[in-house]
Amino acid sequence: MGFFQNKIVVPKLRLRALVSSLILSAPILQAHEVTPSIGNLSLDGSAITLELRVLGEAFLAGIDLDGLASTTDSDGDAAYDALRATDPAVLEPQLEAFFAGWTVFQANADDKAMDFQVSNVAVPEVGNTDLPRASVVTLVAEFPAGAKEMTLHWPGGAGDLVLRQQGVPDPWTGFLTGGDTSPPIQMRSPTDHGFWSRVFCSIWPFSSQSCAG
DSSP states (O other), X not given: OOSSBOOOOOOHHHHHHHHHHHHHHGGGOOTTBOOXXXXXXXXXXXXXXXXXXXXXXXXXXXXXXTTOSBGGGSTTHHHHHHHHTSOHHHHHHHHHHHHHTOTTOEXXXXXXXXXXXXXXXXXXXXXXXXXXOOEEEEEEEEOOTTOOEEEEEOOTTSOOEEEEEOSSSSOOEEEEOTTBBOOOEEOOOTTOHHHHHXXXXXXXXTSOGGGOO
């Protein structure tokens, strides 16, 4: 599998329709149906957070999710079923260890590699095993000082990802398949007052002494 393949970006209207259809069809989804992972990406100061909503049991079972509609079509289906019936207290450490060692996941800030660490894992209680169970894995990293944009590589075998930027006026939203790398995503922190100062000074460079130097 190649690390740098062409990106697939879904127009916003099409993407909204996709997400809406997933939400509306949730009650009738079968346990073995494969749905895209959802990633919420945000930057606050120097801390960048990626909150992933994933079918964690499928990752632990070693299932190749690329192009897969149902886990019944994979060799890991029996392991997937067993993991779905596992108590969260047992499953959460397993997911934490998996994503802590997920070296095929890569993210760069201005071409500089970022080291994402697992900050939290939340697995729902075992409920109706006829329905899929989505876990939330939160990854955090230090966004380098002075960096302006980032790219995210979604590993081959991880299936589809709906990636959504949060907390900025014009967020990037896209759809990646396993093996894709996102285009450069402009990252602006809500607390980065220096950014707006630079914008102000670039428009009115003589309006304030604060623009000097």
